[in-house]
Amino acid sequence: xxxLRVNCFAISLDGYGAGPGQDLENPLGVGGIALHEWxxxxxxxxxxxxxxxxxxxxxxxxxxxxxENIGAAIMGRNMFGPVRGPWPDExxxxxxxxxxxxxxxxxxxxxxxxxxVAMAGGTTFHFVTDGIQAALARAREAAAGKDIRxxxxxxxxxxxxxxxxxxxxxxxISPVLLGTGEHLLSGIDLPKLGYQRADHVPSANxxxxxxxxxx
Amino acid sequence: xxxLRVNCFAISLDGYGAGPGQDLENPLGVGGIALHEWxxxxxxxxxxxxxxxxxxxxxxxxxxxxxENIGAAIMGRNMFGPVRGPWPDExxxxxxxxxxxxxxxxxxxxxxxxxxVAMAGGTTFHFVTDGIQAALARAREAAAGKDIRxxxxxxxxxxxxxxxxxxxxxxxISPVLLGTGEHLLSGIDLPKLGYQRADHVPSANxxxxxxxxxx
Numbered sequence: 001x002x003x004l005r006v007n008c009f010a011i012s013l014d015g016y017g018a019g020p021g022q023d024l025e026n027p028l029g030v031g032g033i034a035l036h037e038w039x040x041x042x043x044x045x046x047x048x049x050x051x052x053x054x055x056x057x058x059x060x061x062x063x064x065x066x067x068e069n070i071g072a073a074i075m076g077r078n079m080f081g082p083v084r085g086p087w088p089d090e091x092x093x094x095x096x097x098x099x100x101x102x103x104x105x106x107x108x109x110x111x112x113x114x115x116x117v118a119m120a121g122g123t124t125f126h127f128v129t130d131g132i133q134a135a136l137a138r139a140r141e142a143a144a145g146k147d148i149r150x151x152x153x154x155x156x157x158x159x160x161x162x163x164x165x166x167x168x169x170x171x172x173i174s175p176v177l178l179g180t181g182e183h184l185l186s187g188i189d190l191p192k193l194g195y196q197r198a199d200h201v202p203s204a205n206x207x208x209x210x211x212x213x214x215x
Numbered sequence: 216x217x218x219l220r221v222n223c224f225a226i227s228l229d230g231y232g233a234g235p236g237q238d239l240e241n242p243l244g245v246g247g248i249a250l251h252e253w254x255x256x257x258x259x260x261x262x263x264x265x266x267x268x269x270x271x272x273x274x275x276x277x278x279x280x281x282x283e284n285i286g287a288a289i290m291g292r293n294m295f296g297p298v299r300g301p302w303p304d305e306x307x308x309x310x311x312x313x314x315x316x317x318x319x320x321x322x323x324x325x326x327x328x329x330x331x332v333a334m335a336g337g338t339t340f341h342f343v344t345d346g347i348q349a350a351l352a353r354a355r356e357a358a359a360g361k362d363i364r365x366x367x368x369x370x371x372x373x374x375x376x377x378x379x380x381x382x383x384x385x386x387x388i389s390p391v392l393l394g395t396g397e398h399l400l401s402g403i404d405l406p407k408l409g410y411q412r413a414d415h416v417p418s419a420n421x422x423x424x425x426x427x428x429x430x
Contacts, residue, residue, distance in 0.1 A: 014400045175415035179404035185229045189394035200390035202417030
């Protein structure tokens, strides 16, 4: 069966996956951008945004792995954008421009229905209003045997973890302090939920951890 | 002025500095011993307990640094032992045998007065009943210009951090999940308290972080 995977999810030394106060200027919350400094220089990131050659090595290996064998993605509504409440119109189409870096069907969890939005490059945003299990079922069907990437944000990953639905999770611990924001693991007992540490690969820029769930 | 330092304080990937259920069999709480697996093989640890040569390198450099220029130590009562409430007698003298690895005056925070206990090798345990500021003042006097090591446990470090009294803190993030126990940083906004990350050195066994406070 295809896996539900988290990849390249960065947290701070004090455990935050996003800073506080997300808005149009701070898509990752105040200070949140620093979590991803290990990722930006990689060849994988640079290839996606066409700016240069980029670095290879540990960080890029993990970055690249996040895009392998992915047939669909799931994200929370706050990761899709800063709009809250009912959609005022069809204007907002994500943070990523006309050609988002997903290239697969993306299922956005929301309480407010909206027609699908087809973007360039194979990404279509589907809006799912009937919960995380329904989104996973639709993503699994769309993925047609490939894996599903659970993109974020923090609240969404926490819901899937607590339901025991995440099969594999790569976390990058970045050497930054946030002090406040959205905590990824607070109050979540991962061993009790069946998760074990499967891999631990430090680089100069982040500590990469892979957790797997016993089925 | 001499610094108040935390050194070699190990936390899990999910941020716990000790497991749950500390008792005579589990001085670091259930599962807590795994936090220190980076430390045990080092030359510094092996020299202290006389069992072999030990490893050198990043982990040992951090281990050794924890003992440099230390003139006194402070610890919480639960780090000193599993006894709770009033001291039933003078029997308990710490976990460390006749010659504890401190070799300096050690100030133990407790609500229950007790006469000092002089051990072999220069360690004397003093019991301080009038709070963290008083313990720090006494330790500073005893240290005579050298630094003071804040040994632990979690609750004690949290109190000193929240009071802004820790000058420097080395944390070793170990590649283990605990899931529950005593969380070191939960609810503590380190940047707001003036702390910044000063160093980040990953090894195969732990991610070493040094935090410093702006004076």
